[in-house]
Amino acid sequence: MSMPPIIPHPSPNHGPRRIDGPPDMLILHYTGMRDGASALARMCDPESQVSAHYMVEEDGRVFQLVADDRRAWHAGASFWAGETDINSRSIGIELVNPGHEWGYRPFPEAQMRALAGLCSHLLTLYPIPAHHVLGHSDIAPSRKQDPGELFDWLGLAMAGIGLWPDPRPADGMAWEKGEIALLLQKFGYPLAADGISWAEHHAHGKSWDESAEAALRAFQRHWVPASLGKGIDRDSVAALRALVRDSG
Ligand SMILES: [Zn+2]
Structure with missing residues (x-):
């Protein structure tokens, strides 16, 4: 190149x-x-x-x-x-x-x-x-x-520019919304704009909000475009878990 x-x-x-x-x-x-x-x-x-x-x-x-x-x-x-x-x-x-x-x-x-x-x-x-x-x-x-x-x-x-997920078979298995919000935040996305950490929200029973929805859509646009607009699906979960693991 x-x-x-x-x-x-x-x-x-x-x-x-x-x-x-x-x-x-x-x-x-x-x-x-x-x-x-x-x-x-x-x-x-x-x-x-x-x-x-x-x-x-x-x-x-x-x-x-x-x-x-x-x-x-x-x-x-x-x-x-x-x-x-x-x-x-x-x-x-x-x-x-x-x-x-x-x-x-x-x-x-x-x-x-x-x-x-x-x-x-x-x-x-x-x-x-x-x-x-x-x-x-x-x-x-x-x-x-x-x-x-x-x-x-x-x-x-x-071409060696940027990350791409390499999920394992188990990465697309069972999930719940709160975990996905936590992972999006851990990966780097801005969540909980009110200044309260997502972990704290989670502890108080809040599992999802507009900032999590926006982060999910951004994540899908970049790494799972075929899932854009489908909400939290298996491919998005698998990609997110793999990326958090491999970039951490
Ligand atoms: Zn721009």
């Missing part, structure tokens, strides 16, 4: 990273606009206050908007495994796609090939563990759906 050529297209929308050390998360997005030119223009408009480090066009062209050592503004209010300043510790990559609002469609092969080349290169530069390669919907499940259920996370994982 080769590193695609990079087209510089500087954006003014960035600031200093607020943590020491190199970035250790990779966050993938879709642009969610009519076309790539509009997205590029928006991310370079100081009024918009948004940006990303890179944008990958559907034809495979890769634009760099913000230098890796700067804090780009792509994550917004977000959370993963206790961390809330995701922008300070991540590289953000936007994939051109109209998204759920403007006509969501598959990501073309040329785009995925360029993305895989870019990600592989970034993984050689920075200590980004496989369980820190995430979608925007993973870190903001109540607000975001990108890059969405048509994105080929399996293909990326097969």
Whole structure:
């Protein structure tokens, strides 16, 4: 897999990273606009206050908007495994796609090939563990759906980028809702936005809520897209138990 050529297209929308050390998360997005030119223009408009480090066009062209050592503004209010300043510790990559609002469609092969080349290169530069390669919907499940259920996370994982579950036969066996909420939170998803830990909710007999539902949907979009919208099913449970075991 080769590193695609990079087209510089500087954006003014960035600031200093607020943590020491190199970035250790990779966050993938879709642009969610009519076309790539509009997205590029928006991310370079100081009024918009948004940006990303890179944008990958559907034809495979890769634009760099913000230098890796700067804090780009792509994550917004977000959370993963206790961390809330995701922008300070991540590289953000936007994939051109109209998204759920403007006509969501598959990501073309040329785009995925360029993305895989870019990600592989970034993984050689920075200590980004496989369980820190995430979608925007993973870190903001109540607000975001990108890059969405048509994105080929399996293909990326097969190229050595990100996690993919390897369930054992028993992983899909009996479960109850409260356990699934606990596992989603343990894996990294934001749950119990009221500040009460999910374990505490569980102890008081609460087993599920809107934040758990949102996390489940985000989880399915990323790791079990065929189960999206089916609620807690056997395949989702098996994938979640396997991932929590293998990433812990
Ligand atoms: Zn996004």
